[in-house]
Amino acid sequence: MLKSLQGKTAIVTGGSRGIGRGIARRFGEAGLNVLVVSRSAADADRVAAEIGPHAEGFAADVSRPEDCDAMAAAAVARFGGIDVLCANAGIFPAAKLGEMTAADFDHVMATNLRSLFLSVSAVLPAMTEAGGGRIVLTSSITGPVTGYPGWSHYGASKAGQLGFMRTAAIELAPRRITVNAVLPGNIMTEGLDGIGGDYITKMEASIPMRRLGGVEDIANAALFFASEEAAYITGQSLVVDGGQILPESLGALEAMG
Numbered sequence: 001m002l003k004s005l006q007g008k009t010a011i012v013t014g015g016s017r018g019i020g021r022g023i024a025r026r027f028g029e030a031g032l033n034v035l036v037v038s039r040s041a042a043d044a045d046r047v048a049a050e051i052g053p054h055a056e057g058f059a060a061d062v063s064r065p066e067d068c069d070a071m072a073a074a075a076v077a078r079f080g081g082i083d084v085l086c087a088n089a090g091i092f093p094a095a096k097l098g099e100m101t102a103a104d105f106d107h108v109m110a111t112n113l114r115s116l117f118l119s120v121s122a123v124l125p126a127m128t129e130a131g132g133g134r135i136v137l138t139s140s141i142t143g144p145v146t147g148y149p150g151w152s153h154y155g156a157s158k159a160g161q162l163g164f165m166r167t168a169a170i171e172l173a174p175r176r177i178t179v180n181a182v183l184p185g186n187i188m189t190e191g192l193d194g195i196g197g198d199y200i201t202k203m204e205a206s207i208p209m210r211r212l213g214g215v216e217d218i219a220n221a222a223l224f225f226a227s228e229e230a231a232y233i234t235g236q237s238l239v240v241d242g243g244q245i246l247p248e249s250l251g252a253l254e255a256m257g
């Protein structure tokens with residue numbers, strides 16, 4: 001049982017759908033105030049309404065510095081401070097090498113990696129003033145651990161997040177701000193809606209637990225990193241993937257029977 005986070009404030013970027021929505025709802029259940037952030041104000045507001053009166057939606061594009069500053073200012077104005085940043089917003093369009101344009105690459109980097117620097121920079125003054133804080137980022141197994149055709153830019157952005165994290169964790173440790181990452185495997189979200197049943201069936205077959213993860217699996221890991229109990233953990237990553245990265249070959253899975 002974790003110590004109560006009642007009354008603390010979290011910003012969850014990409015909180016309007018999928019994993020971010022799962023994190024926002026879990027944090028809301030745990031008693032935190034939640035600023036739910038996405039580019040769509042209507043979607044962010046809808047999730048905030050699901051959570052209840054201690055949640056609010058906010059429209060921001062996290063690849064833009066002015067939006068990140070406005071997001072942090074909104075959390076301080078509404079809830080009086082910022083204790084937790086879940087830097088979760090991300091995109092995963094597929095493009096293979098030879099087809100991928102420089103603009104495709106830049107767009108993924110701006111949304112997934114530049115946004116991390118911008119959102120962390122935006123919350124720093126409030127966390128410093130509060131005497132501490134928690135930054136939890138949503139990376140991926142794709143990039144830091146594995147690869148997948150079409151996702152070279154995505155994988156680079158997700159591995160880059162961990163590079164950023166390690167130095168940020170050192171720099172922010174004296175301020176009692178921790179920076180940690182959750183690395184989801186394949187999680188059933190709206191983001192996978194267009195990807196096709198074939199991808200999902202094949203993916204299930206390659207996961208020792210034989211199922212895709214749920215958003216609550218990632219939300220629980222994020223809540224742990226946000227907790228008082230995780231105060232001495234920083235610069236670390238936690239893979240949450242049902243064992244997906246473990247088999248060394250297809251044979252290892254077939255040998256399970």
Ligand code: NAP
Pocket residue numbers: 013014015016017018019020037038039040043060061062063088089090091092111138139140141183184185186187188189190191192
């Ligand atoms: P999703 O269902 O597509 O949701 C993405 C969220 O990010 C939405 O709320 C979206 O809202 C928001 N968003 C996108 N671009 C944004 C921007 N520029 N500024 C602000 N918000 C933005 O995605 P998901 O599957 O939950 O993925 C969430 C995170 O988990 C991503 O970082 C992804 O890389 C990571 N992840 C997912 C999986 C998986 O299996 N699903 C696996 C590994 C890692 P708007 O479109 O309204 O802005």
